[in-house]
Amino acid sequence: GAVVSQHPSRVICKSGTSVKIECRSLDFQATTMFWYRQFPKQSLMLMATSNEGSKATYEQGVEKDKFLINHASLTLSTLTVTSAHPEDSSFYICSARSGQGAVNTEAFFGQGTRLTVV
Amino acid sequence: SQKIEQNSEALNIQEGKTATLTCNYTNYSPAYLQWYRQDPGRGPVFLLLIRENEKEKRKERLKVTFDTTLKQSLFHITASQPADSATYLCALGIGSARQLTFGSGTQLTVLP
Numbered sequence: 001g002a003v004v005s006q007h008p009s010r011v012i013c014k015s016g017t018s019v020k021i022e023c024r025s026l027d028f029q030a031t032t033m034f035w036y037r038q039f040p041k042q043s044l045m046l047m048a049t050s051n052e053g054s055k056a057t058y059e060q061g062v063e064k065d066k067f068l069i070n071h072a073s074l075t076l077s078t079l080t081v082t083s084a085h086p087e088d089s090s091f092y093i094c095s096a097r098s099g100q101g102a103v104n105t106e107a108f109f110g111q112g113t114r115l116t117v118v
Numbered sequence: 119s120q121k122i123e124q125n126s127e128a129l130n131i132q133e134g135k136t137a138t139l140t141c142n143y144t145n146y147s148p149a150y151l152q153w154y155r156q157d158p159g160r161g162p163v164f165l166l167l168i169r170e171n172e173k174e175k176r177k178e179r180l181k182v183t184f185d186t187t188l189k190q191s192l193f194h195i196t197a198s199q200p201a202d203s204a205t206y207l208c209a210l211g212i213g214s215a216r217q218l219t220f221g222s223g224t225q226l227t228v229l230p
């Protein structure tokens with residue numbers, strides 16, 4: 001299957017600093033990427049939908065100024081957690097689907113990023 | 119309110135038996151349903167997709183059923199192995215939306 005690479009896999013940062021997470025589709029063009037957040041033993045919660053070349057669509061309750069998403073190319077989307085606080089500590093996962101018309105298809109997920117804010 | 123519920127948080131079974139996991143949903147009309155496997159500290163990996171007009175799908179030792187009347191999907195792993203131990207997530211595809219809505223998962227442990 002297609003490969004989505006997410007980097008870094010783990011990051012520890014100080015409170016108040018910003019952290020950037022990258023999500024790359026390695027062997028296909030992803031017009032749409034999705035960013036999720038997952039707390040222990042809980043479901044993946046969709047944060048935002050990122051479309052190449054346009055502004056991301058954020059889910060209700062997600063602060064767009066805090067979680068900056070950039071999808072500048074068909075193979076790269078980034079999530080920047082700005083002014084991080086300990087409550088932002090979580091597991092962040094990106095996913096991508098290939099093709100614009102392929103609605104009923106599997107999603108390919110990155111390996112996830114464990115963010116710890118101290 | 120809309121809900122996706124997976125039968126239990128944890129399920130333990132003996133190696134060689136069939137594991138059956140349940141995904142129930144309310145107030146959704148999904149066009150399709152998917153099952154994913156997630157290992158600790160990793161992103162989910164796609165297993166199977168079943169559409170609303172399909173009753174059953176199989177892939178090797180895996181079988182998925184989809185009953186839109188009961189609003190339920192069953193996920194079966196036959197001849198289970200310790201390597202099948204993981205968290206299994208169901209996800210609904212709603213209409214023309216391209217995002218998935220996930221259940222909270224069932225942690226399966228296959229005991230040797």
